[in-house]
Amino acid sequence: MKNYIAVDIGASSGRLLHSRVVNGKLVIEEIHRFKNGFQRINHHDRWNIDALVREIFIGLEKAKTKGIDQTYLGIDTWAVDYVLLNDSQEKIADPISYRDKRTKNKIEQLTNQFSKESIYHKTGIQFLELNTLYQLFAEDKSVLRKADKLLFIPDYIGFVLTGNQVTEITNASTTQMLNLRSSSFDPELLDLVEVTQDLFAPLTDAGTFLGKIQNKWFEQYDIPEVEVITVASHDTASAVIGVPATASDSWAYLSSGTWSLIGIETTNPVNTSKAFLNNFTNEWGAYGTYRFLKNIMGLWMVQEVKRVQNQELSFADMAKAADQYEYFTAIIDVNDTRFINPANMIGEIQQACRETLQPVPETIGEVVNCIYSSLAKSYQKELNHIEDIANRHIDQLYIVGGGSNVETLNQLTADLTKKTVYAGPNEATAIGNIIVQMVTTNELADIAEGRKLIQRSFEIEKYEPNNRIG
Incomplete structure (x- = not known):
């Protein structure tokens, strides 16, 4: 009987839920629940991403105590926010929340350079100040120049667990930067926010094996054997x-x-x-x-x-x-x-x-x-x-x-x-x-x-x- 664990993290809380099929029905049990929220740090509202990762491992340790020795795992979270990594593939800073006020009036400023109609024709995405397009437009350019990779929140967590980097498409589509026709990040929109395609890990469909949890984590935590699947993140x-x-x-x-x-x-x-x-x-x-x-x-x-x-x-x-x-x-x-x-x-x-x-x-x-x-x-x-x-x-x-x-x-x-x-x-x-x-x-x-x-x-x-x- 296969075991599945969903890591489901929202803006106010997160949880790990264990599931398997019993007598033809899907049975779900909550293993671990934890709080989430942003804090004002260095003039911005930021998520404590390291704390979220620790909570996942705490949940996996609880799963092990319940007799779950081997499991699949998928990660979903909110969209649009991201983590910037340096050349050593280390986090530059905790990610800024989409509710941060840095994007105020950025839609108007950006669309003075490139029309709303053109952006919508390319992306088909609703205009919201919280979209990644406007976050990157507002991003500190000195920080952005230090970045080697940008990973969205669930992709970053998957990277920490497995060492493998992807950009899952359901999350990436919310950025207002994916082109509906080319199915890739639009070069003109990337130019507007002064980034290149190389900043992003390869686009990946939901339903792809990401990899197994890195061996180093077994030295710190008593957790099951875990294979991570990139779900609709x-x-x-x-x-x-x-x-x-x-x-x-x-x-x-x-x-x-x-x-x-x-x-x-x-x-x-x-x-x-x-x-x-x-x-x-x-x-x-x-x-x-x-x-x-x-x-x-x-x-x-x-x-x-x-x-x-x-x-x-x-x-x-x-x-x-x-x-x-x-x-x-x-x-x-x-x-x-x-x-x-x-x-x-x-x-x-x-x-x-x-x-x-x-x-x-x-x-x-x-x-x-x-x-x-x-x-x-x-x-x-x-x-x-x-x-x-x-x-x-x-x-x-x-x-x-x-x-x-x-x-x-x-x-x-x-x-x-x-x-x-x-x-x-x-x-x-x-x-x-x-x-x-x-x-x-x-x-x-x-x-x-x-x-x-x-x-x-x-x-x-x-x-x-x-x-x-x-």
Whole structure:
């Protein structure tokens, strides 16, 4: 019986989950969970990448104590951020977070040199200040000149574990530097940010063997024999693989967590003028697919409310408090850049409501109610755009990820969109990670078989739209 471990690291936490097939069902067990977050160091918000690597080894040691002597392992994380390596292939500095303010106004500055229309025609990627294109545009050029290689976060972790360097395509596509037609980094865009193709490791598809963990790590840690597989290393790409949908094309997905990613799976990009005008993205998926989607701020806003509140309320308590008020009393633009990393999310939401002459939420329940209302409205708007731009009728919306547990938001979304909503699994990202490992090792034939396995392995909640909301 084969063992699989998914290393799934998000902006606020990470975990190692062990999986194997038992009696025809996929069984998942969390081995290790740890916190993640950025800290202000040397004038920038930085990730402690070494600490994340240490947590992976702690998790692998726990796996060994559970009797797991041999396993496959895949790594997925958030996208766009990177680690620069010097000539000795050592980290120059901890990576800067995409929420750092260094990219403020960089879209405008760069597109004064090269038009938005040209960039979108090349890449099909949504314009966001956090994209790697603008991070590199803002990068300290003296640091960039010292760099021999740039590795994205999951690729860097894979390099530390195995000694092998790759650039996995689902993550690389989010940079807004990959050319849809040449399937490589675009030379003109690289010139804009003063880097060359040589800065990047070879592009690699999801579902590729990366290598075994280096022998030196066995001297420091009591860990299993591990073979690392390059999975769909962008967490959203893995989450979409983990959607328990049928072969029908009448479904859309919403990967709901720190970010909300709403879209469809396609075999061809949709980088039309209408897609450009509505700022939709065409991120690359596994096995020749594309993720035509819109990136929405997501539950980061609720996480920040929890951080700054004076009371110790759980997310479940906050959801209950939100239900005490009438929804859609106040609506904010959740994609306004003011909400990317404000000092006080509650105050920022209140100010946005004042500026638009709406009722100002005062209690925690009212603030969370405003967020849920605004997210549901945003989902409705973007799903309508998807149907129009991609010329596809959608009957079903699959909500996966941690946000699939928010019952109120699920029902509001069903009510507004008039679609049947299926919620779960909440661990879709890790499951998608594991499914790619299983296809790579020939335990599954393809993603379609993997999705059938997911359907029979996990409980999925169903929400039908009601008529209370027009």
